Amino acid sequence: MRRLARLGLVFAGWLAPVLALAQIGGLKAVTVTTAPDGGQIYSITLQVLIIMTLLTLLPSALIMMTSFTRILIVLAILRQGLGTTQTPSNQILLGLAFFLTLFVMSPVFQEMYDTALKPYMEEQLGTEQALAKAVQPLRKFMLAQTRESDIALFANIRGIDGFDTPDDIPLTLLVSAFVISELKTAFQIGFLILIPFLIIDLVVASVLMSMGMMMLSPLIISLPFKLMLFVLVDGWALLLGTLARSFYL
Numbered sequence: 001m002r003r004l005a006r007l008g009l010v011f012a013g014w015l016a017p018v019l020a021l022a023q024i025g026g027l028k029a030v031t032v033t034t035a036p037d038g039g040q041i042y043s044i045t046l047q048v049l050i051i052m053t054l055l056t057l058l059p060s061a062l063i064m065m066t067s068f069t070r071i072l073i074v075l076a077i078l079r080q081g082l083g084t085t086q087t088p089s090n091q092i093l094l095g096l097a098f099f100l101t102l103f104v105m106s107p108v109f110q111e112m113y114d115t116a117l118k119p120y121m122e123e124q125l126g127t128e129q130a131l132a133k134a135v136q137p138l139r140k141f142m143l144a145q146t147r148e149s150d151i152a153l154f155a156n157i158r159g160i161d162g163f164d165t166p167d168d169i170p171l172t173l174l175v176s177a178f179v180i181s182e183l184k185t186a187f188q189i190g191f192l193i194l195i196p197f198l199i200i201d202l203v204v205a206s207v208l209m210s211m212g213m214m215m216l217s218p219l220i221i222s223l224p225f226k227l228m229l230f231v232l233v234d235g236w237a238l239l240l241g242t243l244a245r246s247f248y249l
Contacts, residue, residue, distance in 0.1 A: 064179055065138055067104045067145075067247055070186040072097040074243060077190030081197040082226055083219050100240060104247050111137040135171065142178040143169075145185075145247065150177035185246070193239070197226050 062068055075093045079085075088096075102109075116134035119125040125133070143166050154173045155162065163169050204222040208214065229235075 062101070064175055065142060066101050067182075068097055068101040069179065069182045070189075070246075071100050071104075071243055073183070073186035074189050074193070074239070077186075078193055078239065081190075081194045082230065083197075083223050084227075096240075100244065104244055105141070108137045108141050139166070139169075139171070139174065142174055146174065146178045146181045147184070150180045150184075153177070153180070189243070189246075196229065200225050200229065 072093065075097060079088065079093070112134045115137070116125070116130045119133075120127070120130035151169065151173070152162075154176050158173065201218055201222050204225070205218040208216055208218055208221065
């Protein structure tokens, strides 16, 4: 009870100046004024609040609006095909997918900086204009990787017959279609990766059965052969290079 009472006193002491400022004339730092051109100008405090709110959504945007999803799924399927369970570890796969995503998305991020963030920091654009221009490079990237059938699927769910131009596609609809397309593409690449490993497993299992060694797990014998095959073909460079090029085709 004493701790609760102390916490109540501390909270009341912190809240009292805020209430006093509100009664005097409001918090002057949180204001929205109308610009001469009809736009809105947000105070610095409100801009910081908006930026901090957007930062909380940054992980979801990184996963759903970039190449991160495809890369991570393909790497996870590769580990499953090799049969190495936790090698490479989840942290290594996440780090590799993250930095490869930065490499793939660097032209998009550079365009966002040049057209939106830099003019905004130089006070040449308002907040709403900067956000609108920052979304355009991402829209262009997602449209290039999204299948028309996936866009049509979500458009039919919305009851929309079609769109006259790509700019008419709502961002929420485009992100949903983009994620579906990325999942489909990732599983297609993963299927092609698993085929040679599956053949090795089948050959090793057949040899063990013909030798009457049915109690021995084929995975123990096939693992060295799969690792040797992957190293001989320079698998990491081949896979990561193909993944990076798949976004520019």
